[in-house]
Amino acid sequence: MRAIATVSISGDLSDKLEAIARAGFEGVEIFENDLLSWGGTPEEVRELAQSLGLKIIALQPFRDFEAMPEPQRTRNLERAERKFELMKALGTDFLLVCSNTSNHAVDDPERAAADLREMAERAQAHGLRIGFEALAWGRHISDYRDAWDIVQRADHPALGLVLDSFHTLALDLPTDPIAAIPGERIFLVQLADAPVMDMDVLSWSRHHRCFPGQGRFSMASFMQALADTGYNGPLSHEIFNDSFRAAPPRETALDGMRSLILMENMAEHSPFFQSLPSPPVCDGVHFMEFTLDEESAAPLSHWLAAMGFCRIGRHRSKNIDLWQQGDMHVVLNFETDSFAHTYRLIHGISVCAMGFRVNDPELVMARASAFQARSYSGPIGAGELKIPALRGIEGSLIYLVDPETARDRQWRTDFELSAHDEQPDAGLARIDHISQVMPSTQLLSWQLFYKTIFDFEAGSEHELADPRGLVLSQAMTSRDGTIRLPLNASQATETLPGRFQAEHKGGVQQIALATEDIFATVDQLIANGLPLLDIPANYYDDLAARMDMDPELLQAMQDRNILYDRNEDGEFFQAYTPLFADRFYFEILERRGNYQQFGAVNAPIRLAAQSRQVSQSGSRR
Amino acid sequence: MRAIATVSISGDLSDKLEAIARAGFEGVEIFENDLLSWGGTPEEVRELAQSLGLKIIALQPFRDFEAMPEPQRTRNLERAERKFELMKALGTDFLLVCSNTSNHAVDDPERAAADLREMAERAQAHGLRIGFEALAWGRHISDYRDAWDIVQRADHPALGLVLDSFHTLALDLPTDPIAAIPGERIFLVQLADAPVMDMDVLSWSRHHRCFPGQGRFSMASFMQALADTGYNGPLSHEIFNDSFRAAPPRETALDGMRSLILMENMAEHSPFFQSLPSPPVCDGVHFMEFTLDEESAAPLSHWLAAMGFCRIGRHRSKNIDLWQQGDMHVVLNFETDSFAHTYRLIHGISVCAMGFRVNDPELVMARASAFQARSYSGPIGAGELKIPALRGIEGSLIYLVDPETARDRQWRTDFELSAHDEQPDAGLARIDHISQVMPSTQLLSWQLFYKTIFDFEAGSEHELADPRGLVLSQAMTSRDGTIRLPLNASQATETLPGRFQAEHKGGVQQIALATEDIFATVDQLIANGLPLLDIPANYYDDLAARMDMDPELLQAMQDRNILYDRNEDGEFFQAYTPLFADRFYFEILERRGNYQQFGAVNAPIRLAAQSRQVSQSGSRR
Incomplete structure (x- = not known):
């Protein structure tokens, strides 16, 4: 019982x-x-x-x-x-x-x-x-x-x-x-x-x-x-x-x-054992979907292009664009009579859906149903693909796509694909992690959601010092590490996540994209006109004092506003865009060796820089 | 330095x-x-x-x-x-x-x-x-x-x-x-x-x-x-x-x-010793001042009369009434161009000032000034008394009156006193304590304010269970115990203090009045038509199981919605009014022996009853 x-x-x-x-x-x-x-x-x-x-x-x-x-x-x-x-x-x-x-x-x-x-x-x-x-x-x-x-x-x-x-x-x-x-x-x-x-x-x-x-x-x-x-x-x-x-x-x-x-479900020989559909084998974040109004279309498209994304398609029946780079797809949804629009009414322009590649989407749906998660089915046009979807805790969607469909059929079926532009990509190959913000009373709910349905593991807890209070951060990660979802919450209402929660009712605030060569990628982004978050010189002086660093490498990082971390497993390089429309931001990162963390040691530097940006833009309350 | x-x-x-x-x-x-x-x-x-x-x-x-x-x-x-x-x-x-x-x-x-x-x-x-x-x-x-x-x-x-x-x-x-x-x-x-x-x-x-x-x-x-x-x-x-x-x-x-x-100031022989004006010897809460609009005048006057207060005077130059019972004075301020009005604009109808009886008001003002507290002087009419006043943290006032002035001159000077009504009082003799609500990030500020200026002592911390979250409560008490100020804060936004903080920006939420015979007093209040907070029968059943109680006494308490506590020092009886206009409420209490606490064990019962009242009045968000 x-x-x-x-x-x-x-x-x-x-x-x-x-x-x-x-x-x-x-x-x-x-x-x-x-x-x-x-x-x-x-x-x-x-x-x-x-x-x-x-x-x-x-x-x-x-x-x-x-x-x-x-x-x-x-x-x-x-x-x-x-x-x-x-x-x-x-x-x-x-x-x-x-x-x-x-x-x-x-x-x-x-x-x-x-x-x-x-x-x-x-x-x-x-x-x-x-x-x-x-x-x-x-x-x-x-x-x-x-x-x-x-x-x-x-x-x-x-x-x-x-x-x-x-x-x-x-x-x-x-x-x-x-x-x-x-x-x-x-x-x-x-x-x-x-x-x-x-x-x-x-x-x-x-x-x-x-x-x-x-x-x-x-x-x-x-x-x-x-x-x-x-x-x-x-x-x-x-x-x-x-x-x-x-x-x-x-x-x-x-x-x-x-x-x-x-x-x-923990002991098969127990009288109360209940069998459950297996958790999925994951294969990375397949796409992200932004819900946008027409006004934000041009600036976000500019950012995407500057990051090396290419607009490759148009939905056959809906006001939706498809962008691509490497293994990543980005969907821009401008519909005004849809789930995305409803989500936008509550959360503003935002990431309204993520797509996960999983071995067996229907099995995940069955497991999610056993855990009382809500499914979602939107209207689809004739001949279009039905993609199973779950509702996340704050109402955004998680689409589930098997790798084979993901490779080709999904986009070809629903989108009118155009020839690729000539513009070279920026070497960004995959979505490394997506960070979500929630009230601090709800962090455990999100954790359990990902743990029960997807069997994601909770990483260690970090307390990040924002200039206006502490931020609690804990990542949920798929067993194979291909999907990483840091969860961020703050009881302090004036921190970056605290304000995001209060003003936009939570959801995705950060999208981290991985490259194999952050220096080349960042050079490309700068050349393309993408703004990057300014990192103070004091940070690099301290880095030189703290760590045995090649001075040339250090200078290369400082020139590009790249932050650095290192542990026994490997090295980590990261750079940030400013906030887009005071809402979400992108991280560009490179992992070397087997580094599996998120550079928490640099978070106070990043949070302070974002806080300065918000102050300067005059949008701080 | x-x-x-x-x-x-x-x-x-x-x-x-x-x-x-x-x-x-x-x-x-x-x-x-x-x-x-x-x-x-x-x-x-x-x-x-x-x-x-x-x-x-x-x-x-x-x-x-x-x-x-x-x-x-x-x-x-x-x-x-x-x-x-x-x-x-x-x-x-x-x-x-x-x-x-x-x-x-x-x-x-x-x-x-x-x-x-x-x-x-x-x-x-x-x-x-x-x-x-x-x-x-x-x-x-x-x-x-x-x-x-x-x-x-x-x-x-x-x-x-x-x-x-x-x-x-x-x-x-x-x-x-x-x-x-x-x-x-x-x-x-x-x-x-x-x-x-x-x-x-x-x-x-x-x-x-x-x-x-x-x-x-x-x-x-x-x-x-x-x-x-x-x-x-x-x-x-x-x-x-x-x-x-x-x-x-x-x-x-x-x-x-x-x-x-x-x-x-802690070690006289230290090189950095700074002498300070002495903290006061206190002699109780002399009066409370409510800031009211005309609409709330009649219902609050009704409550005051039902509690045995008598309207005894009218301010000579201002739209202010004076009420009295026993040692207590209550000032009702209806001014529309005054400190009280400004306070009302922010906090709604509320307690905007307290008066403390202290041995040397000017010395307290000097000490407060040394601790960088703000003083207040309002406009006074010709021949009226100037009473020194401090601003509390949220902006309400603390007036300081010496016992001699308090006894007579203060009221006689500023008010046109009328003959007392015939209505008997209800045996309420003094203000036992006044509870204030603040954001949980500010509780320590209030504590330090009372400790430094008045040398009040912090009592033990209590975590009170409201049906919608925990409430932290800690009383600041004058050395002689004549002034008691419980401070209440809650990180949970839907608790009674949490809602009060969010909706009314904090301040006084509870006024506790002491009698020497709570049974006679409560009988009088009921006869006068004062509503009392309903206490569930389950509480009394448990009290009977927990404590060795005289069944007649227990029945007398249950009949009157009186709560009970006991410790090695003495006994404690308490009853509550409902919330007045969803803002503040009164407690009626009797201390027997040397009981110095506030009945924290009963707080969950009281908070749940208040929560029911708020639900029933439909004012819960």
């Missing part, structure tokens, strides 16, 4: 239940605070859940119970009796008891077991069950193995174990011993992931948990050990996350469902 | 220097990244600083220098030579060298000393000096005592020690040994404070530093030990803080100046 705890979602209890049901969950844990602050009665919660098709699988948490001295012990049992009455009103038969964090608690497993046995006995008298969970910061019991020891000592049929991946993996406990626990003695499994952080486990847990797949915990080892137990009860998310508390409930619930489907 | 490092302030290098100069600093440390990303030359930085009257006291940091194996050692010395040239262009004679964090560094104090001696010798040849600082996460040198040991071993006149309060206090190092260091061997002192956090010291340092006085470090012990050394060089803030990076540069620089003035 797919379940989630109400604390994971924002809103009041009815907002939460509605969002949870709509995302397709079957079960819900009622986090007690959500009930206490709700205006309705427990009976009304039961009715609402029923009407939404949700089973209330647990009331939680019941705190600071076991191994207390008197009179707290007696008080605690009275408190339990009251909660049993509440559970009956709610229509749930299960109460989660988490290990005691009180300083008054006694370090005595026998006492803890006796108390839990007594509570279980009382629960059973009401037809109820309880489960015991080790909190990672429990006073005496913080390891699930100790909790399991106590459950065994208590030896009562109405008492079982609750496992939580966060409490297990945050303490770096081994997961192998889970496999030896009989599945029927596990009454509930809670799932949560988290980024790796070196901080106290309570704050980490209360603020930084995330859905499995969004963090860095070894969820696979947890899920595989769990599969060995034969456990077939609910898998339930329990996420405490500051951003989730502030995000729209339906978006969070959808992410939770995606995460759970991914987790179910 | 008062100084600050450029990294502490947002913007590009010229924004930073201008803000720093405008706040009255005399010196500035150039954080090298700010220079690298700047478009101008080092010579232009020197000229800009000169024109602003700023001395560049340091270039910083020079990293990973000492105790490296070859060939890095030689490379490092070459790197130093390049930076010496840069320093000359910048016009600074001092370079900050921080302890090596590289894994390649050798654990050999003699080697470290020899390398620093070599570097100092080379610096001296250029007429320059260097200072060595222990980073708290240095590979082999993380304690200022070890750095001092190495400086002594190197024994070179161009090499001195750099002390940083963060690196000292974050590791909880004793400050007493500082006192034994000769002041002339300390070349620079950097100041930073921080909240107490249980996380890795590098992340703590890079993201959570704050100005001294805004955090929890024992800055007094650091400053006193420093005074013992006789050090008389620059005191320089070096703050890495995510919010400061995003905040307006001038506001941050002003906070930095306030903080530095506070620090200079």
